[in-house]
Amino acid sequence: MRHDHLITSKQLSRADIETVLDRAAEIDADPSAVADRHANSVLGLLFFEPSTRTKMSFETAMKRLGGSVIDMGSIESSSVKKGETLADTVRVTEGYADALVLRHPKQGSATMASEFVDVPLLNAGDGAGHHPTQTLLDLYTIRENAGLDDLTIGIMGDLKYGRTVHSLAYALTNFDTRQHFISPESLQLPREVVYDLHQQGNTQIREHESLDDVLPSLDVLYVTRIQRERFPDENEYQKIAGEYQIDLETLEDARDDLTVMHPLPRVDEIAPEIDDTDHAAYFEQAHNGIPVRMALLDILLENNSDADTRGEDDE
Amino acid sequence: MRHDHLITSKQLSRADIETVLDRAAEIDADPSAVADRHANSVLGLLFFEPSTRTKMSFETAMKRLGGSVIDMGSIESSSVKKGETLADTVRVTEGYADALVLRHPKQGSATMASEFVDVPLLNAGDGAGHHPTQTLLDLYTIRENAGLDDLTIGIMGDLKYGRTVHSLAYALTNFDTRQHFISPESLQLPREVVYDLHQQGNTQIREHESLDDVLPSLDVLYVTRIQRERFPDENEYQKIAGEYQIDLETLEDARDDLTVMHPLPRVDEIAPEIDDTDHAAYFEQAHNGIPVRMALLDILLENNSDADTRGEDDE
Amino acid sequence: MRHDHLITSKQLSRADIETVLDRAAEIDADPSAVADRHANSVLGLLFFEPSTRTKMSFETAMKRLGGSVIDMGSIESSSVKKGETLADTVRVTEGYADALVLRHPKQGSATMASEFVDVPLLNAGDGAGHHPTQTLLDLYTIRENAGLDDLTIGIMGDLKYGRTVHSLAYALTNFDTRQHFISPESLQLPREVVYDLHQQGNTQIREHESLDDVLPSLDVLYVTRIQRERFPDENEYQKIAGEYQIDLETLEDARDDLTVMHPLPRVDEIAPEIDDTDHAAYFEQAHNGIPVRMALLDILLENNSDADTRGEDDE
CATH class of the missing domain: 3.40.50.1370 (Aspartate/ornithine carbamoyltransferase)
Structure with a gap:
């Protein structure tokens, strides 16, 4: 899978889908093999509307990879309340996290947000849009x-x-x-x-x-x-x-x-x-949300750290 | 202690109580000995009514054993709001976690919930019922x-x-x-x-x-x-x-x-x-809530992984 | 820096400031060197008024040091609602955590709270007071x-x-x-x-x-x-x-x-x-909130564990 972000299932070819499902099956068969794989990585959760189930599933997936999770919490208590734009919110939080999961009520918001960040962004639902x-x-x-x-x-x-x-x-x-x-x-x-x-x-x-x-x-x-x-x-x-x-x-x-x-x-x-x-x-x-999201996070974090390395080689 | 779940203190014999307290005393004397003991385990918190103190204490206990914690969050933002039954909620979350902690306003709910799950369930208060x-x-x-x-x-x-x-x-x-x-x-x-x-x-x-x-x-x-x-x-x-x-x-x-x-x-x-x-x-x-809950989690997670192993031997 | 708590930037000399900034620069240059440094430590977050940004930043900093975080959550669901004093809240939570971060709407609250605890307390804003x-x-x-x-x-x-x-x-x-x-x-x-x-x-x-x-x-x-x-x-x-x-x-x-x-x-x-x-x-x-807060936590946790050791030697 050669993508930096996961915004919609429409972006995924048959080969991409099979890459993710094969990786998920490997992880499902032997979760202990990846239990410390992303031990020093942090996943940021930005949920602009409630969705406990999806949030818990991502959180579990990241922790089962050995990683940590930070959560923006409810928008009631966040900078969004003070009038911050989504573009600013994701640019600040990408400084905290190695990947971001975004749920937002507005269709198209995940695509827009992904244009402002260098870390992988996973769409966890954008209104009537997508939930890949x-x-x-x-x-x-x-x-x-x-x-x-x-x-x-x-x-x-x-x-x-x-x-x-x-x-x-x-x-x-x-x-x-x-x-x-x-x-x-x-x-x-x-x-x-x-x-x-x-x-x-x-x-x-x-x-x-x-x-x-x-x-x-x-x-x-x-x-x-x-x-x-x-x-x-x-x-x-x-x-x-x-x-x-x-x-x-x-x-x-x-x-x-x-x-x-x-x-x-x-x-x-x-x-x-x-x-x-x-x-x-x-x-x-x-x-099955757990091995599948573990597979996705694993692939995107891996891609991204490869990209970082390639970047360093160029300098 | 030969139990899968901890629902009420009435289920505990004098020997059970002493097993837990002795283990807590050992942990209290040398917490560093168990600091990574459950590093790849996840504890799920299902609090259907607020109780910060008990929740923080369980969370701390699990983290002091090296483990991770996931939290359903407030019921306001959860699937429960959409009409999900408690039986369904615990059956979904047992797929995420290695043990569950349940607080629920209804007496008897912990007993009922425990009948639907294979992972250890700890009752953290069920209305006028128990809080072992x-x-x-x-x-x-x-x-x-x-x-x-x-x-x-x-x-x-x-x-x-x-x-x-x-x-x-x-x-x-x-x-x-x-x-x-x-x-x-x-x-x-x-x-x-x-x-x-x-x-x-x-x-x-x-x-x-x-x-x-x-x-x-x-x-x-x-x-x-x-x-x-x-x-x-x-x-x-x-x-x-x-x-x-x-x-x-x-x-x-x-x-x-x-x-x-x-x-x-x-x-x-x-x-x-x-x-x-x-x-x-x-x-x-x-x-003291910390060493005691560490001891309980340690014993129940241990029992459960023994049970898993026995299960595998039988097949 | 020879302080147990960080309450106000007024307590910091030029040398103190430079110690923190130098440590932050070191961490910024090579975060992986400290990725497991406080693996068995727990940071307690006590936010009596909302501040997602500051909270996420502290949480990230602690996790980037390998440590864990526990969160009191909103005061709506806490013992504070039942009439508990701030002095009692911090005395209970210091039994859970190796350091505390406090945000409170009342000026002077951080100073007061720090007098009741032995673990390092960091002021994350006390009303019109300080936010060091x-x-x-x-x-x-x-x-x-x-x-x-x-x-x-x-x-x-x-x-x-x-x-x-x-x-x-x-x-x-x-x-x-x-x-x-x-x-x-x-x-x-x-x-x-x-x-x-x-x-x-x-x-x-x-x-x-x-x-x-x-x-x-x-x-x-x-x-x-x-x-x-x-x-x-x-x-x-x-x-x-x-x-x-x-x-x-x-x-x-x-x-x-x-x-x-x-x-x-x-x-x-x-x-x-x-x-x-x-x-x-x-x-x-x-x-920059991340390396700076990592540096502070590192220094205060280090001071405190030195103090513990000194204490034991005296006995």
Whole structure:
């Protein structure tokens, strides 16, 4: 992977993705081999909106590499409150840290911020924009459970607003996949995303309003949360959300080796009775955030220290 | 100690308690011997209600063992806000951490959570339930200052609501002790606690409304805070709280080697003039949280890695 | 430096300052030499008012020395909320940490707190009082860019309320300097500060309402923020603040090697077009917080462990 920053999964070629997933698999197999690998490195966390899960996962990944983490904390108590620009915030903090993780509510902010810093910057979500490390851990989980080629995947729930879903669908076009999108009409994939996916090479795209037709053919079912706040009417929400929830009965027609995924947190989308079946891969999926983010940090910190060395040779 | 989790001090036998206290004493005598002992371990802190003191103490203990700490942060910014269940939260975070510390406002939550995880879970307070690490540091402080056998202890203040007090009283029944409970009538020990204590072996239980009668016989006086919010009437609070505060004058009839303890924070229960006397053991008591929690973490992480190894041998 | 605590820059002699700056320069030149130097030490952060920047800088410094950091967190969730005194808080936390950093809104609080603890205490700001580590990083930045002797410096903006400015001005009287103070009349240096500065040895003091007269003579221009909340009238603020902002045009008459500094965060005081010129030293200045705080922590932790050893020899 020859990048300084990780902003979007669109920047990643099939080879880049495989480099990260292979490294993650190596680390997963023997974490102790990298336990002191970045012992003198510091990772800076800049979260301009709350996201405990992603933050803890990055923090754990860095510490499992032997490194340290510093956290800007909530924006309530930060210089941002005093009117500091994002450009200034990242230029100050790059003096503290060897890499930065940025989450920001504004789309495009990660790209902008990356232009002001020399240390690697990882986008951990920029509004309706991208969240590439979630995509990579999703791909890793799919690869481990079903393989990434000759894959039939169903992606169900809120396909309109879910940036997780758009990033994943886009990344899967690097592989030989059949993608089925299952949602109520009001939460379908945006037309420009469908258009974009059709432009890519290896993927077939189908849209459905019901899971029934496609379930028996699926290797993977990726469920997302339908958010209450998308619906002006509570009854309407209850009725629609109910149709896109799964339980043991729903899965009767599924293949025995169907893998069920969910980015978590879930509310009612997946009944707890599924947790103990072999279908359930969502906790494993969350746990995969650690080796995948370790792999990414390892690669980017390594690239960067190579770059530093090259710089010194030139002088 | 053959436990995977630490949920309540009631689960601890006399031998268990002595194992922890002996290990704490060893660590206290030579902390440098364990300074890198758990260098590649991560402790996860899940505090569903604020408790800076307990959190800092666990964090320090883990870092003094060479380990790392990750913190879920406030629930305001967490997945819990989105409706995640406690069972899901602990199942996700056990993928990040080698042990978990849980504080939760709901009684019984620690027991429930422990059923969902394989890593050791330590209860740091579950509502009106238990807080076993506080009890262990109290026992350690008593043992260091007065010994745990042939002990006469007075426990004074709010005995009705204080879970600290109930846990300690219960744990002391493992030893040869005389326990005097001193409180206003409205804040007496609950009858079921008294009943429970009487069922145990080695302890004598007496209740008093005034400290005067028993003070001269005490080895240890354990003072707790009477909380303003327990009283509908401010004057009533002032009058009653005043009677259960101690100063140099109060202690005139005490033995020279009386040890005064308090779980802290204190407000007016102990006059600052006592701080510089040999009676005062409350700061030492707070500091003892470090070796005691180090000992516990050491034992539970050790048990767990033994369990992992045994598991592997079986396969 | 023979001090146990760092409370105010007034306690520092010229020799003390040079000891810290020399150590910082050594660390800056080869940070890897100290990367594990305080591997078994813990730094406690007690921030009674928010200050992300200073907190992150101390945290980074400690971690770059190989050490660990524990954080009291916000006072909202702490024992302080329950009515604990500052004296009790520091006495408890000194049992957890090898050194403490305190920020508190009340002037004099750092001095008071330091009287209750044996571990080194560093003042990170006590209300309108002192903020000595900011002063030391300012001095370090001036020394690196312009030298501290035979220096002509302009200090501009809010000179009435800015504790940063008072501390810096005072510390500079240890060196052979000419200090020009540029501000609107309503935000001039307090008369007692001017008097104090005049009492010191090596410095010349001049006050101005406009930058124009002195700009061509300056080696360093130190800009501070004029805060909106100081002015009852928004128009008045806009008019005055506008006169003390600098851009490329303002700097036309400046020397080519003029160094522009700012404690950050900035709002509109320095136009972004200056960022890419050789004048701009404010990001470097923020980054200098790391080696300077590393040097301070190193010296104070070292002093303290010497003191411990001496103590033991005496017994």
